[in-house]
Amino acid sequence: MHRLVLAPILGFFTILTITACQSKPPTCGDESTQTELRKAIIEEIEKKASQLPFGEHLATNQNFQIFLAGIKITLSEITSDGYNAEAKKYSCQTKINISGSGIPDLPSEKISFSNQSTEDSGPPGWVLQLNDNTPLVSKLAQIALNVSSAQNSSNGQSNLPFVERLYLAQQAAKNTDSSQSVTTPFGTLSISDEKKLLFNGVPTDPVLEGNSNLSFLDKKSLNGQSVILVQNTGGTACPATFTFVQLSAAGAKLSKEFGTCSDLYQLEQVGGKLTLTLPGFTGPYEPESAQQQAAKKKVIYTLEGGVLSEDGKPM
Incomplete structure (x- = not known):
């Protein structure tokens, strides 16, 4: 009688063990x-x-x-x-x-x-x-x-909307690692803990102070100078403004802060001329149709011979 009962129990236990192992x-x-x-x-x-x-x-x-x-x-x-x-x-x-x-x-x-x-x-x-x-x-x-x-x-696929092409071009040009300093033959630009722009460790004149943050976007060699594009990051009402910093043996020269408030940009250099293209911008509280219409507008800033211009007019 014990044998008849024990065999099914052992068989049942074996099945449970195998099932448990298989479920692991x-x-x-x-x-x-x-x-x-x-x-x-x-x-x-x-x-x-x-x-x-x-x-x-x-x-x-x-x-x-x-x-x-x-x-x-x-x-x-x-x-x-x-x-x-x-x-x-x-x-x-x-x-x-x-x-x-x-x-x-x-x-x-x-x-x-x-x-x-x-x-x-x-x-x-x-x-x-x-x-x-x-x-x-x-x-x-x-x-x-x-x-x-x-x-x-590079394949000529330019059928995307202007603002989208601008974003993708901007992202493709970015470095994967951001830096708090940039070195040139004339000295070093850096950002202090107080979000101020420094040239060789000293605040620039005029002082450029970040709203949320300052960042270095690009560096170009222009007419014997080093030109750094600096972005001042803001908030949702105005995400960004820009400044060209021209470095030479004479020191650091800052352009006016400029921009449309959009943080999308495309920087190009032809000879001794830098061109920064931005889309238009209207605040996030405006109707979506107004925001889309503004983004279709192109605003072109140039730096040539030390002169900053907006749509061809010196600033």
């Missing part, structure tokens, strides 16, 4: 985990890029898809923070390094992720999730947009 997700370093992690990172880059201004066009952008396909993700130092048997979840960490065509040298970055079993009866029966907002992924999203827009521009 793969470990952090498993090959299937690494494959899914690379896929998740690419999907996150694609998602974040599409959320950037004008990024909604990227889904059908061939250059963008080629860029994504060319990304190489190297994983190292994969570790586990433990397994939660109740949640059927591994908590994991790894260092990632990303390389590929159009991608600058970027430092490796540690990310965390998890593997967790699901109730789905079909394969794979588990899901991988990135646990945090990874700065490296956000940076790659912007680089992806930059590379795609630059290639579109």
